Amino acid sequence: MAEDNPQIGGKIRRLRRQRHIAQADLAEAIGISASYLNLIEHNRRNITVPLLFKFAGYFGIEPGELAESDDSQLVGDLMEIFGDDLFADSDLTNQEIRDLAFSNPVAGRAVLRLFDKYRDLATGGSAPATADAEDGPYHRATDAISDFLQENANHFPTLEAAAERVRRDIDNASDNFEQGLRTYLINVFGTDWRLASLPHGLARRVSADGRALEVADILPPETAAFTIAHHTGLLAADTEINRIIDDSTLPEMDAPALARNVLAAYFAAALLMPYQPFLKACQDYRYDVDRIARRFSTSFEQVCHRMTTLQRPGASGIPLHLIRTDIAGNISKRFSLSGIHIPRHSGACPRWNVYSAFLQPGRTNIQLSQMPDGETYFCIARSFEKGGYRHNAQRRHFSIGLGCNIAHAKKLIYADGIDLTNTTQIVPIGVGCRICPRMECDQRAHPPANHRFRLNDHERAESLYGRIE
Structure with a gap:
């Protein structure tokens, strides 16, 4: 029986290219001709069930994962x-x-x-830039980077390998990670680091000769560690980072520089939270973010972000989505393997718990979220603040949303005690008001595209856009 799924061919093609496998080599491994594989990859041939299992086995994923769309x-x-x-x-x-x-x-x-x-041309301007060592600058290249991460499933094997290599050297140098990292940087790059009082807004500063790395002494410990690991990535994984950027389709101008920062951050997370121990911790603790953060001396956000990178063939984690937004609704991080759609150009739905989390700072909010296409997702969200350890330091408020398709929900500790079959607990959410088809929503900020709303002097709906035709 054929598997009639039009997106499988495209997914096979992307998996092959991500792993730098020649079409002829994959065809030989599967036992088909290269010309037949080419037809499959371009969705001109259906895939039989035996072939589906062969492809899934080759890439080290479940057949169901191969059949699921990654183009949502x-x-x-x-x-x-x-x-x-x-x-x-x-x-x-x-x-x-x-x-x-x-x-x-x-x-x-x-x-x-x-x-x-x-x-960008219509608005006639560019967005402001910041210099947060952990978060990276935000400007108009951000969308290109989000697409770049999505296309690569937020998994970069060469950076994982580089981080594992450096981590072995660090662990061999000392039983204490901080001391081992210090020894590694001195021995390999002649760089020593220390905490220092830096000018306002600087997280780290490197001397002109590269021998001294100063890290702001007002940073939280986990952010300071990440900052050092990030700089280590720029030094130790320079070749791998440049090769990934050279092989990408990123536009010129700002995108490559931002990609370099993002890939160095990826290395830093892999260095602080090595793949196999981190995956095991996720499985043992059932994705308990706080417990895992304690285990690796990292932050809630760092752990959530690292969870989305667990896509190694044969040793993958739950396909997750992640969104980070500020209190004004600006989305600064977005990535989805779960299938949920995260808006590209507008704020997400106010019904989503990533926004209501701001009302209960520090508390993990749980929600069964259903998109207009009928798919339901298990979502957790928590708001938090960032800022240096000093009096009157300006605080920045963010909320992180993390989730998966409801089919995987029982693997998360947050689903304990929740009746996942109770449809009354499901919260209908949308993407953006302009494309959301939920006509009955009383939280609309705009009418949907291609529809008009009615107003008259004799009656008024609770919501301005509550009467739409």
């Missing part, structure tokens, strides 16, 4: 941009947008980049 974020992004007033007269259907994403994702991503450029 692309579909949502395309729906979001085609919901713009620019396309009001185009009469595009959701199915036509899905067909574009599944049959030709490369063209779909090109459309996204084109719209991003249009949007």
